[in-house]
Amino acid sequence: GENVEQHPSTLSVQEGDSAVIKCTYSDSASNYFPWYKQELGKRPQLIIDIRSNVGEKKDQRIAVTLNKTAKHFSLHITETQPEDSAVYFCAATSGADGLTFGKGTHLIIQP
Amino acid sequence: DVKVTQSSRYLVKRTGEKVFLECVQDMDHENMFWYRQDPGLGLRLIYFSYDVKMKEKGDIPEGYSVSREKKERFSLILESASTNQTSMYLCASRPGYGELFFGEGSRLTVL
Numbered sequence: 569g570e571n572v573e574q575h576p577s578t579l580s581v582q583e584g585d586s587a588v589i590k591c592t593y594s595d596s597a598s599n600y601f602p603w604y605k606q607e608l609g610k611r612p613q614l615i616i617d618i619r620s621n622v623g624e625k626k627d628q629r630i631a632v633t634l635n636k637t638a639k640h641f642s643l644h645i646t647e648t649q650p651e652d653s654a655v656y657f658c659a660a661t662s663g664a665d666g667l668t669f670g671k672g673t674h675l676i677i678q679p
Numbered sequence: 680d681v682k683v684t685q686s687s688r689y690l691v692k693r694t695g696e697k698v699f700l701e702c703v704q705d706m707d708h709e710n711m712f713w714y715r716q717d718p719g720l721g722l723r724l725i726y727f728s729y730d731v732k733m734k735e736k737g738d739i740p741e742g743y744s745v746s747r748e749k750k751e752r753f754s755l756i757l758e759s760a761s762t763n764q765t766s767m768y769l770c771a772s773r774p775g776y777g778e779l780f781f782g783e784g785s786r787l788t789v790l
Contacts, residue, residue, distance in 0.1 A: 569738070577719075600776065611769070611781040612722070657721060664729070664775050666712045666737055671721035 570595040572660050574670025582678050587648055589673045591658035592640040598660040601634060601641045602667065606655045615656075616643070645675075653677045682706070683782035685770050691788045698757040700785050702770030709775060711753035712737075713745065716767040716784070725768075728753055760789045 571594040581587045593601075602617035618625045618632045618641065625632050629648075634641040641660075645652055655674050659667035686701035704711065712727040724737030726745040734745050742764060746754045753772075757764055770782040 574721075602778070604779075611783050613781070614778050617778070659779075664710055664773070665735075666714075666724040666727045666771075667779055668724070668738075669714075669722040671719060 570598060570660055570662070570668040572658060572668050572670045574658050574673060576673060577671065578674045578676070580676040580678055581648055583648055583650065585648055587643075587645045587652070587675055589643045589656055589658070589675070590640060591642070591660075591670050592638075593660040593668075594639065595660070595662060596636075596639065597662040600661050600667075601632070602659050603632060603643050604657045604659065604669075606657065606672075608654075612657060648675075648677050650677050650679065683770055683772055683780050685768075685782040685785045687785050688783060689786050689788075691790065692760050693790050694761060696760050696789075698760050698787065698789075700755040700757075700768055700770070700787070702753045702755070702782055703751050704753075704772040704780070705751065706772065706774065706780075707750065708772035708780075709750075710773040711747065712771040712773070712779070713743075713753070713755045714769045714771065715739065716769055722769065725755065757787075760787075762789050765789045 574591045599620035604612035605615045606612040629646045631644045655672045658670045661667045683704045713725040714722040728747040744756045768785045773779045
């Protein structure tokens, strides 16, 4: 089955700086790569996703890049703000099955 | 707005009790999932279902069973609860290959 590794487990950045979270996956058949944000006490919610026919996708301050050859994908957040503080999960899947998630990154935005 | 509703937010049970966690979605999604979330371990898939009366094992099915008698409802059953099943349980639904929508979660404590 699929295995997703996520790094770092904790990331602390100054407000206004950029944050990058990286994930690798093992199954070359995976073709859908979403990122979820989970604020304290709340449910995970999708913030951005990318499919295997695209190398990069951007939505305002958030971008995701995908390198299928190397089997890794990354989340980039620019101009970080206090409300970006949360746990972020990457995931991968090859079909309509359940997503396989990374272990999560706790992003801390320092004022 | 997609709504995934979990019947109980907090439960406290004793070792050996039978536990039912109920989940209902209102968007006619084919696929439903049960995940378990533990600190440092991310979200792990317990069981999922493609259709009524169908079920598939996820990554950690031991000690759990599921029931899907109606398309909108997916239940997780702990036949004999144990302390190592103390966790946050998240139900989710997905329209085929699209976004995964989560419920608010059910925090189960087994004493």
